[in-house]
Amino acid sequence: MLPQRGFRRAVVTGGAGFLGSHLCEELLARGTQVVCLDSFLTGGPGNVAHLAERYPSSQFRMVRCDITDFVHVPGDVDLVLHFASPASPIDYLQLPIETLKVGAIGTLHALGLAKEKGARFLLASTSEVYGDPQVHPQPEDYWGHVNPVGPRGVYDEAKRYGEAMTTAYRTTHDVDTAIVRIFNTYGPRMRPHDGRAIPTFIRQALAGEDITVAGDGMQTRSVCYVDDLVRGILALAGSGHPGPVNVGNPHEMTVKQIAEDVVAATGSRSQVRFVERPVDDPQVRRPDTTLARTLLGWEPAVPWQQGLASTVAFFSGLRQAA
Known part of the structure; x- marks a missing residue:
């Protein structure tokens, strides 16, 4: 297991999104000052409003900006976490150019910030860099099976390009970089209508609607609770290892x-209804987490039923507040 280091001040791009907001929260809990950058294209200020109320501006700053524009952050920074991007199929199908731009230009600017600060x-x-994989489970040395001109290509190729740019900055400019490959994640602060399976199913169940399962539901996913994922991400950040490292739950379930x-x-009486399967929807998806376990000492700890209960409670609260 690699030794860990802490960070005094971090910049989180996409910090008001689902994952970004949880990262900001955990960094602050560990004593790291956080600058949260977000354009609010798919994230929202409500995800971090409690942090702005809880912490003084010297500890937490929320800045509305687009990382595809030039970004300047005054003061020292020793960690840059680049999480700005549409991440759900609905978002990147509606925002294909924005998805490609944040993966290319946004990554370039975030790397430039890290280079400037020595962070x-x-x-x-x-x-998704593995596409519809022909190797299962997926290890980090698998190159993937991606359709670059399919409907999911804008997201898949934006991330693959981002990995190549990150590697180039490491080899050319000696920037201390890392790549985390995030598998399906769920938890509070997901958007009810973001198109991903778990929030969609919970929203439908709480409303008493049919649960719409794509295809025959026998395609598999490995879902990781957000708290576990954040632990893994920060373990990689603190390790000094360049990655890529898979972080996700190696337990596989069918979508059905x-x-x-x-x-x-949810205690719902909803029925499962099968609908047409999206183009290029992966048949299997499960990470080989050997590297995360051996290098970082990381494994998911939150049981599926426990994480699901917390997520259902969050969505129930949204319905009651509406």
């Missing part, structure tokens, strides 16, 4: 099983 840089990549578990967790 550690961590790129939020994705299991996820839907049935959501129905049970």
Whole structure:
């Protein structure tokens, strides 16, 4: 297991998004000052409003900006976490150019900030770089099976380009970089209508609607609770290892099983209804987490039923507040 180091001041791009907001929260809890950058294209200020109320401006700053424009952050920074990007299929299908720009120009600017500050840089990549994989489970040395001109290509290739740019800055400019490949993650602060399976199923179940499962539901996913994921990301950031490193839950479930578990967790009478499967939807998805376990000492700890209950409670609260 690699030794860990702490950070005094971090910049989180996309810090008002689902994952970014949880990262900001955990960094602050560990005593790190945080500058949160977000354009609010898919994230929202409500995700970090409690942090602005809880911490003084010297500890937490929320700055509305677009990382595809030039960004200047005054003062010292020793960690840059680049999480700005549409991440759900609905978002990147509606925002294809913005997705490509933040993966290319946004990554360039975030790397430039890290280079300027002499900071550690961590790129939020994705299991989507493996595409519809022909190797299962997916290890980090698998190059993937991606359709660059399919509907998901804008996201997949933006992240693959971001990995190449991050590697180039490491080899050319000696920037201290890391790449984390994030597998399916769930938890509080997901948007009910973001198109991903778990929030969609929970929203439908709480409303008493049919649960719409794509295809026959036998395609598999490995879902990781957000608290576990954040631990893994920060373990990689603190390790000095360049990655890429898979962070996700190696336990595999069918999408149909996820839907049935959501129905049970919500106490809903909703029925599962099968709908047409999206183009290039992966048949299998499960990380080989050997590197994360051996290098970082990381494994997911939150059981699926416990994480699902917390997520259902969050969505129930949204419905009651509406």
